[in-house]
Amino acid sequence: MSEDSVVEDIESEVEEAPEDEIIVLAQKWKRKRGSLIMALHELQGRLGYVPRESAMKLGREMGVPLANIYEVLTFYNYFKLESPGKYIISVCTGTACHIKGSPKLLHGIEDELGIKEGESTPDGEYHLQGVRCLGCCGLAPLASVNGKVYGKQDVTNAHGLLEQVGHDQPMHVAAEAADAE
Amino acid sequence: MKPEELEVKAAAELAKQQAMEVRLVCCSSTGCQSSGAADIVARLKADLAAKGLEGKVQVGGTGCMGLCSKGPLVRMTSKAHEDILFSEMTPDLATRLVDEVIAPIAGGEKLDDPVGALGAHVVDLHAAFFAMQERVVLSNNGHADPEKLADYLVHGGYQGLRKALSMSAEEICQEVLASGLRGRGGAGYPTGLKWDFARRMQSDVKYVICNGDEGDPGAFMDRSVLEGDPHAVLEGMMIAARAMNATNGVFYIRAEYPLAVDRIEKAIRQARQAGLVGRNILNSGWSFDFDVRLGAGAFVCGEETALIASVEGKRGTPRPRPPFPSVKGLWDKPSCVNNVETLANVPRILLKGAEWFAAKGTEKSKGTKVFALTGKIAHNGLVEVPMGITIREIVETIGGGTGTDRKVKGVQTGGPSGGMIPESQFDTPISYEHLQQLGSMMGSGGLIVIDDHDSVVELARFYLDFCVDESCGKCAPCRIGGTQMLHLLDKIVAGDGTEEDIANIRMIAQAMQKGSLCALGQTAPNPVLSALKHFSSEFTERLKKPVAAEA
Amino acid sequence: MTDMINATINGVPVEVAPGTTILDAARKAHVKIPTLCKHPDLEATGACGICIVKVNNTGKMLRSCCTPIDDGMDILTETPEIVEVRRGVLELTLSRHPNECLTCLRNQNCELQALAADFGMTGSELPSVVPDLPLDTSTRSIVLDPRKCVLCGRCITVCQQHQNVWALSFLNRGFKTRIAAAGDIPLADSPCVRCGQCSAHCPTGAIVEYDETVDVWNRLQDPDAYCVVQIAPAVRVAVGEAFGFPMGANLTGKIYASLRRMGFKAVFDTNFGADLTIIEEAAEFKSRLLEGTGALPLITSCCPGWVDFMEKFHGDMIDHFSSCKSPHEMVGVLSKTYYAEKMGIDPARIFVVSVMPCTAKKSEIIRSKEMSSSGYQDVDVSLTTREFARMIKQSGIDFVGIPEEQPDHMLGAYTGAGTIFGATGGVMEAALRTAHYYVTGEDAPRVDFEMTRGLKGVKEGKLTVAGKEIRVAVAHGLANVEQVLEKVRTAREAGEELPYHFIEVMACAGGCVGGGGQPYGATNELRTKRAAGLYQEDQAGLWRCSHHNPYIKELYADFLGDIGSHKAHDLLHTGYQVLPEYKR
Ligand SMILES: Cc1cc2nc3c(=O)[nH]c(=O)nc-3n(C[C@H](O)[C@H](O)[C@H](O)COP(=O)(O)O)c2cc1C
Ligand code: SF4
Ligand code: SF4
Ligand code: SF4
Ligand code: SF4
Ligand code: SF4
Numbered sequence A: 001m002s003e004d005s006v007v008e009d010i011e012s013e014v015e016e017a018p019e020d021e022i023i024v025l026a027q028k029w030k031r032k033r034g035s036l037i038m039a040l041h042e043l044q045g046r047l048g049y050v051p052r053e054s055a056m057k058l059g060r061e062m063g064v065p066l067a068n069i070y071e072v073l074t075f076y077n078y079f080k081l082e083s084p085g086k087y088i089i090s091v092c093t094g095t096a097c098h099i100k101g102s103p104k105l106l107h108g109i110e111d112e113l114g115i116k117e118g119e120s121t122p123d124g125e126y127h128l129q130g131v132r133c134l135g136c137c138g139l140a141p142l143a144s145v146n147g148k149v150y151g152k153q154d155v156t157n158a159h160g161l162l163e164q165v166g167h168d169q170p171m172h173v174a175a176e177a178a179d180a181e
Numbered sequence B: 001m002k003p004e005e006l007e008v009k010a011a012a013e014l015a016k017q018q019a020m021e022v023r024l025v026c027c028s029s030t031g032c033q034s035s036g037a038a039d040i041v042a043r044l045k046a047d048l049a050a051k052g053l054e055g056k057v058q059v060g061g062t063g064c065m066g067l068c069s070k071g072p073l074v075r076m077t078s079k080a081h082e083d084i085l086f087s088e089m090t091p092d093l094a095t096r097l098v099d100e101v102i103a104p105i106a107g108g109e110k111l112d113d114p115v116g117a118l119g120a121h122v123v124d125l126h127a128a129f130f131a132m133q134e135r136v137v138l139s140n141n142g143h144a145d146p147e148k149l150a151d152y153l154v155h156g157g158y159q160g161l162r163k164a165l166s167m168s169a170e171e172i173c174q175e176v177l178a179s180g181l182r183g184r185g186g187a188g189y190p191t192g193l194k195w196d197f198a199r200r201m202q203s204d205v206k207y208v209i210c211n212g213d214e215g216d217p218g219a220f221m222d223r224s225v226l227e228g229d230p231h232a233v234l235e236g237m238m239i240a241a242r243a244m245n246a247t248n249g250v251f252y253i254r255a256e257y258p259l260a261v262d263r264i265e266k267a268i269r270q271a272r273q274a275g276l277v278g279r280n281i282l283n284s285g286w287s288f289d290f291d292v293r294l295g296a297g298a299f300v301c302g303e304e305t306a307l308i309a310s311v312e313g314k315r316g317t318p319r320p321r322p323p324f325p326s327v328k329g330l331w332d333k334p335s336c337v338n339n340v341e342t343l344a345n346v347p348r349i350l351l352k353g354a355e356w357f358a359a360k361g362t363e364k365s366k367g368t369k370v371f372a373l374t375g376k377i378a379h380n381g382l383v384e385v386p387m388g389i390t391i392r393e394i395v396e397t398i399g400g401g402t403g404t405d406r407k408v409k410g411v412q413t414g415g416p417s418g419g420m421i422p423e424s425q426f427d428t429p430i431s432y433e434h435l436q437q438l439g440s441m442m443g444s445g446g447l448i449v450i451d452d453h454d455s456v457v458e459l460a461r462f463y464l465d466f467c468v469d470e471s472c473g474k475c476a477p478c479r480i481g482g483t484q485m486l487h488l489l490d491k492i493v494a495g496d497g498t499e500e501d502i503a504n505i506r507m508i509a510q511a512m513q514k515g516s517l518c519a520l521g522q523t524a525p526n527p528v529l530s531a532l533k534h535f536s537s538e539f540t541e542r543l544k545k546p547v548a549a550e551a
Numbered sequence C: 001m002t003d004m005i006n007a008t009i010n011g012v013p014v015e016v017a018p019g020t021t022i023l024d025a026a027r028k029a030h031v032k033i034p035t036l037c038k039h040p041d042l043e044a045t046g047a048c049g050i051c052i053v054k055v056n057n058t059g060k061m062l063r064s065c066c067t068p069i070d071d072g073m074d075i076l077t078e079t080p081e082i083v084e085v086r087r088g089v090l091e092l093t094l095s096r097h098p099n100e101c102l103t104c105l106r107n108q109n110c111e112l113q114a115l116a117a118d119f120g121m122t123g124s125e126l127p128s129v130v131p132d133l134p135l136d137t138s139t140r141s142i143v144l145d146p147r148k149c150v151l152c153g154r155c156i157t158v159c160q161q162h163q164n165v166w167a168l169s170f171l172n173r174g175f176k177t178r179i180a181a182a183g184d185i186p187l188a189d190s191p192c193v194r195c196g197q198c199s200a201h202c203p204t205g206a207i208v209e210y211d212e213t214v215d216v217w218n219r220l221q222d223p224d225a226y227c228v229v230q231i232a233p234a235v236r237v238a239v240g241e242a243f244g245f246p247m248g249a250n251l252t253g254k255i256y257a258s259l260r261r262m263g264f265k266a267v268f269d270t271n272f273g274a275d276l277t278i279i280e281e282a283a284e285f286k287s288r289l290l291e292g293t294g295a296l297p298l299i300t301s302c303c304p305g306w307v308d309f310m311e312k313f314h315g316d317m318i319d320h321f322s323s324c325k326s327p328h329e330m331v332g333v334l335s336k337t338y339y340a341e342k343m344g345i346d347p348a349r350i351f352v353v354s355v356m357p358c359t360a361k362k363s364e365i366i367r368s369k370e371m372s373s374s375g376y377q378d379v380d381v382s383l384t385t386r387e388f389a390r391m392i393k394q395s396g397i398d399f400v401g402i403p404e405e406q407p408d409h410m411l412g413a414y415t416g417a418g419t420i421f422g423a424t425g426g427v428m429e430a431a432l433r434t435a436h437y438y439v440t441g442e443d444a445p446r447v448d449f450e451m452t453r454g455l456k457g458v459k460e461g462k463l464t465v466a467g468k469e470i471r472v473a474v475a476h477g478l479a480n481v482e483q484v485l486e487k488v489r490t491a492r493e494a495g496e497e498l499p500y501h502f503i504e505v506m507a508c509a510g511g512c513v514g515g516g517g518q519p520y521g522a523t524n525e526l527r528t529k530r531a532a533g534l535y536q537e538d539q540a541g542l543w544r545c546s547h548h549n550p551y552i553k554e555l556y557a558d559f560l561g562d563i564g565s566h567k568a569h570d571l572l573h574t575g576y577q578v579l580p581e582y583k584r
């Protein structure tokens, strides 16, 4: 076998490997120093949360202790250890939105879904969370669903928001679409 | 790319733009996107194509124009008419705009009434909201397309860098020092001085870090700059790098700003392709490149040492300073952390000179400041004003007051680290020193207006709750003090508070202010203390009435 | 001296070297600044906020433990303002701490308690905000009580940076921050190697040894039990600290006496076991070196923290491990076989207690089936020095005044080589003394091998024995092991000459004198003094080489047969297996 073909073989192996996306992801970020948080972003971007087994595998592949990963995961609000559900509804609780009535919006949705902030509906459809300023304070009060921002949501709109959402893309479809780009 | 090619490229793009009969720029920032800007652009393009007008009318995107609440916004530039700004556009209105206005103008007509039936959607560009602003940092927003390098070049892009490449590191530091530019991230430290410290450090590797964490809830200046003029921030960082002989640049941007991340990444790619970033920049022999890192939902990561920890992939907990990052920063190398807005000022200072910049503002606070004007205000949005303008001018003249029949009670500046300024103090000019004297601070530029129906006690509680939620938990005064103080405020809000509770709040505040490790804990009591100072009656009214007094 | 720093503290001029912290400079000026989170062993984190001082020139309040003093600084440490802030901070800290001193293992030996006493803290108007968090007793070596934790971070620095184990971490943030095992699982399922260094550095009762004194007292009361005890080398030079003796005082005779008064029927010494370990280990080394019977370098295995670490993180090194059991396990198994036989006691009645500097030994005694090769669990309970000190106090014995006694010699007589096991490098030195004899047939001309002594993280050296160069390395503190093993691996993979023939590893910094179960406050000064106490005894002793111990010779002649015999192998050796880092 010539040297070239060996190289090709290795490359085609790498090509096939993506079935284990965590390994690929780890290989990619491992090269950049201190990029654990970026790797976790990518992992959560794919799975919607960071399951324990995935964190362990990522740690092994990147050479980062699990303790370190959990220190980071539990420090940053953005990361989720449990599956959040299909639609992640975020209500802005930043100052501008607070003044313009976001607590009422949040409570309205809480009542409607029968869950509290930080919880998911039992059927796994919706996850409700408060977030700090989405940076569109001019449109306060604000909510977002799976990353898409909906401005000027007055209280009575809680129901409307959900309706809008119902016709939106489910999260995994959106993620795939984003990947395809 | 050779330096001269910058002009060539800019001239070519300018010629292309001037060849157009009409140019339409639609705000493509997060705010307007969420109100449907993409649909407007799509409709405009489709309609123009149907009429065969693509060659005469250009449609592009641009950065936030400041009136997000009235988005989506479209600005029309044409040879025959003054610029017109259309607000609250819909796809159907876009069709009418093409049919009734653009098509005739593109056909060479000069209309008597260039707005026609869209009159209700026209925003007066001569109104105080725009007329009283002075745009330096935001000068390209509303004009240039943030996704096009050529458009940035048309507006003088990378000329500041070109000039910096011909100066020594020390000269650049001196120039920025002479301009009087101070950090826009909150503390107001003179930027030139900070760079000079880093410059003096001997090290094989040095970092320039852009702080795009913007955690202050109710502020979106930095987002608007990152989304609206990413190349300016890039250029600012490269000039900073030259000023301290830095070798690498890092962007730290909060994860809640995906579009800003996108724009910055795109800008880096474009600049690299054009030879403005990477190896042998503008044929100077100098090489420099960028890394982009995301935050993950932690306000404290805006604090520079916490930010550095986060970039290193750790928990974002601050560490004691000294050593300051300029001595021991990212990966223990000398590093300089600068705010987005600070950096966006830099190319303009290099291009137009320190005197030009220093001519604006007050004695100690130079230049302009971008504010995010929100809350109970008629024209909420983004404004850039010269330092020294009074709070009243911003709130009443530019912002138009509450816009309802309620009265303005006060304004919170400096976010959770700042304080409430009562309406009686509104004639104070905006400057680092004046705001501090009032028990507040400049902060990053959030200006939140409350009216006489809003409770100061509850707002103070809101901010404290935020700080408790965002405390990193490393040091005892902030971690426990915040929680205990919040309990006491809850008690007062519920009507069960006593005078002793207020005394205990003051005791805890002192422990936090003087005993906390970082500015989050040190300043967390500020909103409560300033509320107590300016609105003490609102607290006492809420206290539990002594039962004995009734007997 | 041109570049000294000149400053004043409370008006008193001080001159210190650049980089000195305000805290250390203040000490020099005889000013005491209260601290809580700072440990002299560890880099300051600035977590507690108790040590603030005021820089009069700028009006700034700074943390003295982590701020270097600057030229011309005018520092105030004790103004009413500073005291008020410190009191406020302490009041807040106490409001998040359970007041359980009377039933806390740290009672009267707690940095937080002492601080509160110094400040004369009385009541507080702040409500108690202690979260309801469960104990973690899963390891049976150490106990975590996150409610008592002041989040100083010392344990985490030690576990992650000094030990490189990463078993402990902070979880969550803000008020919800707490310590927990990696990934929020029971500590026993984590990579924890039970070294106890976290507990030795904790300022409070949030991490303590798993206390088994009650069990031992019960057995001592039990007429059917025949309790025997042994003490480890490092215990004798540390327990005195709990009774006001100077650092490093060697109190072996008083310890024997106290143990007899507590009711132990026989008092043995782990130093005997150390001698025995050397006999077996040096033989193992000789045959690997000369006859190629096993992998080189040979690596010591008498530290259970290190064994656990190797099994979890360096499974590829198993072949290099000495198969010798640790000294106290050897004494344990011989107590229930050799001693039982000679004295005619039913081994089922014998209850073996080890007094160790170590929390890992508590787990070691049930580590594998070879720890029961007598047919019973060879060591029944392993106490730490700290538990032992408490037992002395409970027993009413006047430890200071009690006259010295001798051990029961059958398993208690020892040589200086056994004694120095307690300090880093000691095992290596002891082994070299005997290996020299085995290889050349005569004693080394000088038995002091200084290259193995001292507190440098990794010590390397070589010597020539019978014309053959022997290269050795000594590492202590688990984070220092990596570089040594990496050298071995690199050479092995490249097929090069091995960098070492013999490696000693101790999990704790300083070796067992700095063990996780030793009295609090270990600093390098203290480690050095404790080690000096051991080396002094070695120097002064009658026998300095393990193979000179007459009771060992008797043991082989009467019971074990030849060195490396079948019986010796069955009773004194063990095996290892690769373990997962996480049990789940
Ligand atoms: C809790 C906290 C949050 C902060 N957040 C930000 C932020 O979001 N953006 C920012 O530029 N600076 C922030 N800062 C200030 C930075 O620490 C730092 O001073 C600043 O980035 C320096 O840049 P400048 O000199 O250009 O202002 C924050 C500081 C603290 C204490
Ligand atoms: S003041 Fe608050 S945020 Fe800052 S280090 Fe202390 S606990 Fe963390
Ligand atoms: S100031 Fe804080 S960090 Fe420094 S010694 Fe005191 S308590 Fe410790
Ligand atoms: S840890 Fe210290 S202060 Fe807390 S209960 Fe125990 S002895 Fe008392
Ligand atoms: S000090 Fe006080 S609380 Fe403690 S035992 Fe004595 S009386 Fe009781
Ligand atoms: S015993 Fe050792 S390994 Fe286990 S948690 Fe403590 S320091 Fe870490």
Ligand code: SF4
Residues within 6 Å of the ligand: C148, C149, C150, C151, C152, C153, C154, C155, C156, C179, C198, C201, C202, C203, C204, C206, C207
């Ligand atoms: S357990 Fe002890 S050492 Fe660890 S953080 Fe808590 S108080 Fe500090």
Ligand code: SF4
Residues within 6 Å of the ligand: C232, C233, C270, C274, C302, C303, C304, C326, C327, C328, C356, C357, C358, C421, C422, C506, C512
């Ligand atoms: S390491 Fe120390 S305690 Fe452990 S067996 Fe060896 S000498 Fe004894």
Ligand code: SF4
Residues within 6 Å of the ligand: C194, C195, C302, C303, C304, C305, C306, C357, C358, C359, C360, C361, C506, C507, C508, C511, C512, C513, C514, C515, C516, C517
């Ligand atoms: S060094 Fe000694 S005290 Fe530390 S774990 Fe090993 S045997 Fe135990």
Ligand code: FES
Residues within 6 Å of the ligand: A092, A093, A094, A095, A096, A097, A098, A132, A133, A134, A135, A136, A137, A138, A140, A141, A142, B217, B218, B219
């Ligand atoms: S406060 Fe809600 S978007 Fe800023």
Ligand code: FES
Residues within 6 Å of the ligand: B027, B028, B029, B030, B031, B032, B033, B063, B064, B065, B066, B067, B068, B071, B072, B073
């Ligand atoms: S986002 Fe469009 S004007 Fe601000």
Ligand code: FES
Residues within 6 Å of the ligand: C034, C035, C036, C037, C038, C044, C045, C046, C047, C048, C049, C050, C051, C063, C065, C066
């Ligand atoms: S002793 Fe240094 S801050 Fe705690």
Ligand code: FES
Residues within 6 Å of the ligand: C232, C233, C234, C235, C270, C356, C357, C421, C422, C423, C512, C513
């Ligand atoms: S038993 Fe060793 S002193 Fe270790």
